[in-house]
Amino acid sequence: MKILVTGGTGFIGSHTVVELQNKGYEVIIVDNLSNSGSDIVDKIAQITGITPVLEIFDLTDKQKTSDFFKRHNDIAGIIHFAAYKAVGESVQKPLLYYHNNLESLINILDGMNENGIRNLVFSSSCTVYGQPDELPVSENAPVKAAESPYGNTKQISEEIIYDSVKALGINAIALRYFNPIGAHPSALIGELPIGVPNNLVPFITQTAIGIRQCLSVFGDTYPTPDGTAIRDYIHVVDLAKAHVISVDRMIDGKMKENFEVFNLGTGNGYSVLEVIKSFEKVSGLKLNYKIVDRREGDITQVWADPEYSNRELGWKAEKSIDEMTLSAWKWEKALQQNKSK
Ligand code: UD1
Numbered sequence: 001m002k003i004l005v006t007g008g009t010g011f012i013g014s015h016t017v018v019e020l021q022n023k024g025y026e027v028i029i030v031d032n033l034s035n036s037g038s039d040i041v042d043k044i045a046q047i048t049g050i051t052p053v054l055e056i057f058d059l060t061d062k063q064k065t066s067d068f069f070k071r072h073n074d075i076a077g078i079i080h081f082a083a084y085k086a087v088g089e090s091v092q093k094p095l096l097y098y099h100n101n102l103e104s105l106i107n108i109l110d111g112m113n114e115n116g117i118r119n120l121v122f123s124s125s126c127t128v129y130g131q132p133d134e135l136p137v138s139e140n141a142p143v144k145a146a147e148s149p150y151g152n153t154k155q156i157s158e159e160i161i162y163d164s165v166k167a168l169g170i171n172a173i174a175l176r177y178f179n180p181i182g183a184h185p186s187a188l189i190g191e192l193p194i195g196v197p198n199n200l201v202p203f204i205t206q207t208a209i210g211i212r213q214c215l216s217v218f219g220d221t222y223p224t225p226d227g228t229a230i231r232d233y234i235h236v237v238d239l240a241k242a243h244v245i246s247v248d249r250m251i252d253g254k255m256k257e258n259f260e261v262f263n264l265g266t267g268n269g270y271s272v273l274e275v276i277k278s279f280e281k282v283s284g285l286k287l288n289y290k291i292v293d294r295r296e297g298d299i300t301q302v303w304a305d306p307e308y309s310n311r312e313l314g315w316k317a318e319k320s321i322d323e324m325t326l327s328a329w330k331w332e333k334a335l336q337q338n339k340s341k
Contacts, residue, residue: 002026002074003247006059006108007081008052009036011191012123012180015240016079018047018189023244027052028072030059031082035194043188059104069111077119077247080108083153086198087127087297090150101153102160109164117170119250121243122161124174126232126263126302127151135269136305139176139261147297158261165259172258173246178232178265178304180239182324183331190331191236200272201233201325204279205332208287215287217272219294222301228272230301232265235319235327239264245313256312265304266317275325282326 003020007013008029014036017027021044029041029052038054045051057064059082069075083101084090090097105122112120128151129137130144146152161172181201183190196212197203207215220227242264249255270278276287310316319327 001076001251002028002072004028004030004072004075004078005081006030006078006104007083007123009033009038009040009054010081012177012236012239013081014040014044014189015184015236016081016243017044017052018184019237019240019244020247021048021050021052025244025247028075029054030068031056032058036192040189046188047184047186059107060100062107062110065107065111066114069115069117073115073117075117076251077121078108078112078117079121079123079243079247080105081123083123085150087148087150088198090148090153094149097149097153102156105157105160109160109168112170113164113168119247120161120170120172121246121250122157122172122174124158124176124261125151125154126176126178126265126304128155128158128176129302131299132302135301136267136303137263138305139263139308162259170258171250171255172260173250173255174259174261175242175246176261176263177239178234178263178302180236181233182235182237182319182327184237185327187327187330187334190328190335192335200275201328204276204287204325205328207289208279208283208285208329209332209336213288215276215289216292217276217289218292218298220291222294224271224301226271226273229298230269230271230303232267232269232303233275233321233324234264234266234317235324238317238319242309242313242315245315249313262309262313263304263306264309264317265306267304267306268321269301269303270321275321278321279325279329282322283329
């Protein structure tokens with residue numbers, strides 16, 4: 001069965017393509033390569049033995065998207081990752097984010113509607129909960145006013161999908177990710193931030209390998225045990241597997257409602273200092289870091305209640321924080337080796 005993966009050469013997308021192919025799905029990737037490279041399909045082929053089809057175009061291009069769906073009206077399901085995701089940039093360039101993240105989604109929904117494609121998995125984020133009033137945060141927690149245009153595109157996208165499900169007779173699952181980190185155990189695919197990383201783990205590994213001088217820990221006066229902020233980090237391979245299960249669920253007609261939402265997290269919160277300690281343990285290195293002011297817009301703590309997704313999807317994040325930081329470190333070292341070749 002044919003699955004369209006938009007953004008399939010990106011970080012989470014590429015890991016999901018691997019898991020889909022491992023389960024026997026035929027994958028077509030659409031990506032504009034704005035934040036990735038076409039060589040990723042060769043890496044996926046090295047891991048799985050199968051080269052996924054890659055079509056390079058921008059899903060905000062209505063005509064090209066419409067033509068694509070006419071050529072592929074036998075698609076059984078779509079996993080939609082393709083989107084901009086840098087929180088700070090979205091504050092500077094809100095219209096870029098609204099154009100890109102919303103127009104691509106609308107064009108995809110049009111394509112589904114016009115060609116009888118019924119199943120959509122959407123890449124959402126725990127950012128929709130803001131700083132939740134209760135922890136752990138379940139799917140029933142209220143969606144709070146978005147902190148950034150990026151976060152707002154996730155909220156609006158979920159609303160657009162919800163309305164489309166009601167009106168068009170399609171099925172959709174929104175997966176709200178907590179903090180995806182780590183890399184494939186082969187170290188052939190992983191996270192490839194362009195420029196200075198915004199996220200914690202790529203900054204840690206780039207500091208350890210010598211690309212960055214020092215990691216700034218954003219604040220140690222939060223009301224948490226060690227004063228640093230707490231997040232629910234989840235291994236990207238665990239996350240990828242949840243996408244395959246969601247596709248299976250739709251295709252097998254096992255959904256309870258036509259629009260479902262699941263949290264994808266481990267249920268465990270780790271502070272910034274705990275992540276650093278884990279990295280130091282698995283790498284045997286001492287990380288150069290300093291405490292600086294808090295980063296604007298950061299919340300104190302969030303971790304998932306994964307009970308509903310565990311029960312309903314029959315899925316559970318399996319990898320520990322040490323496996324996450326170790327795989328990220330192996331990936332960083334592999335990148336370095338390839339550069340020096
Ligand atoms: C961020 C986004 C979130 C998005 C996710 C994935 C915000 C407020 N949230 O999550 O919406 O879905 O990325 O792209 O930006 N930290 C440091 N030093 C660093 C980098 C991070 O101390 O150099 C700390 C942060 O303050 C935070 C934790 O590490 O406490 C995790 O940060 P990060 O990896 O950027 O993820 P989030 O901010 O949780």
